[in-house]
Amino acid sequence: xxxxxxxxxxxxxxxxxxNAVIRAIVKTAKKNGAWDCYGSIEAFxxxxxEPTDIVKLTKSKISGIHVRGGTxxxxxxxxxxxxxxxxxxxxxxxxxxxxxxLIKKIKDLxxxxxxxxxxxxxxxxxxxxxxxxxxxxxxxxxIDNDLSSTDITFGFTTxxxxxxxxxxxxxxxxxxxxxxxxxxxxxxxxxxxxLNTAIAGGAEICLLPEIPFNLEAVINKINxxxxxxKGFVNIVIAEGAKIDGNTIGKTIEGDKNIxxxxxxxxxxxxxxxxxxQADIRVAVLGHIQRGGTPVAYDRILATAFGVKAxxxxxxxxFGKMVALRNNEIISTNLSEAVSTYHxxxxxxxxxxxxxxxxxxxxx
Numbered sequence: 201x202x203x204x205x206x207x208x209x210x211x212x213x214x215x216x217x218x219n220a221v222i223r224a225i226v227k228t229a230k231k232n233g234a235w236d237c238y239g240s241i242e243a244f245x246x247x248x249x250e251p252t253d254i255v256k257l258t259k260s261k262i263s264g265i266h267v268r269g270g271t272x273x274x275x276x277x278x279x280x281x282x283x284x285x286x287x288x289x290x291x292x293x294x295x296x297x298x299x300x301x302l303i304k305k306i307k308d309l310x311x312x313x314x315x316x317x318x319x320x321x322x323x324x325x326x327x328x329x330x331x332x333x334x335x336x337x338x339x340x341x342x343i344d345n346d347l348s349s350t351d352i353t354f355g356f357t358t359x360x361x362x363x364x365x366x367x368x369x370x371x372x373x374x375x376x377x378x379x380x381x382x383x384x385x386x387x388x389x390x391x392x393x394x395l396n397t398a399i400a401g402g403a404e405i406c407l408l409p410e411i412p413f414n415l416e417a418v419i420n421k422i423n424x425x426x427x428x429x430k431g432f433v434n435i436v437i438a439e440g441a442k443i444d445g446n447t448i449g450k451t452i453e454g455d456k457n458i459x460x461x462x463x464x465x466x467x468x469x470x471x472x473x474x475x476x477q478a479d480i481r482v483a484v485l486g487h488i489q490r491g492g493t494p495v496a497y498d499r500i501l502a503t504a505f506g507v508k509a510x511x512x513x514x515x516x517x518f519g520k521m522v523a524l525r526n527n528e529i530i531s532t533n534l535s536e537a538v539s540t541y542h543x544x545x546x547x548x549x550x551x552x553x554x555x556x557x558x559x560x561x562x563x
Contacts, residue, residue: 204312210271211243211318215355216494217502220266224506239273327534330519338521346390348542350523354502367401374432380480384464387438394438409440413562
């Protein structure tokens with residue numbers, strides 16, 4: 201009797217813990233004995249390409265990968281089959297829905313099911329493909345922790361730890377030079393990394409996409425920290441925070457989203473223009489937050505997610521996404537998983553915690 205074929209792919213930004221999910225799925229499938237696992241290189245691009253770029257995930261390929269950052273089957277944020285970038289005969293960039301042809305090709309290649317590991321954008325694709333007839337399961341992945349149907353996503357804890365380690369180092373140099381140090385961290389629309397880092401590191405100011413900030417309020421907080429010309433201030437700012445309602449970044453051809461970056465320096469220049477007398481320096485953490493060995497918690501959560509995802513596949517429970525709720529690994533409908541974006545609510549206990557210990561949000 202031939203085995204069933206399971207296709208695994210990782211989409212969107214890379215994230216600590218992706219390899220742990222892949223390993224858990226393959227090991228669980230091997231123990232089950234009825235499935236063979238394959239990986240599509242660079243998310244759906246591996247299927248779309250001619251010839252296809254698909255690898256069989258054997259025991260040797262996944263051995264020990266749970267401690268490695270990144271993903272052994274690569275990833276991309278430029279392969280959305282619902283809006284796939286193509287060039288017409290005139291060389292103009294257009295976007296086409298190739299999902300119907302993609303689903304047919306997956307089935308023609310003999311795959312019985314797909315596990316899509318990715319964030320909110322990837323799971324929106326999972327939902328659409330399921331509704332068009334693909335047997336698919338989602339696994340939530342994002343360092344931004346911006347999926348509302350799960351209490352936490354793997355990769356987030358590692359990103360916060362990396363950001364906090366960096367922040368701790370900035371505190372000592374800020375104190376030594378009586379400076380204002382601005383740490384720019386990731387967070388396009390959700391400020392969870394910035395908020396957690398600010399509390400863990402002991403920041404004086406935390407600026408988030410969800411809370412419009414006032415430059416005068418930020419300067420007032422800085423001035424209160426300086427006495428007779430001495431003092432220091434540490435600021436954490438999410439890349440998606442806005443100055444005067446404006447997002448800082450640039451657009452790239454072939455990418456519908458603005459490429460964020462530069463809010464830290466923009467804040468510095470704005471403060472200096474407003475007359476802030478403190479010596480200000482900026483550190484941009486960038487993709488360092490995405491790399492390296494996942495912390496133990498993320499390895500454990502990713503592994504549990506992988507095991508649950510295969511369980512759903514084996515039981516023909518498609519159109520679901522695995523999640524963590526109330527310390528239980530559960531599944532939820534993909535439609536529910538992508539229905540609400542997980543932003544920082546102003547009444548969240550961490551907002552109240554931060555305010556209680558004197559952290560300013562620039563309000």
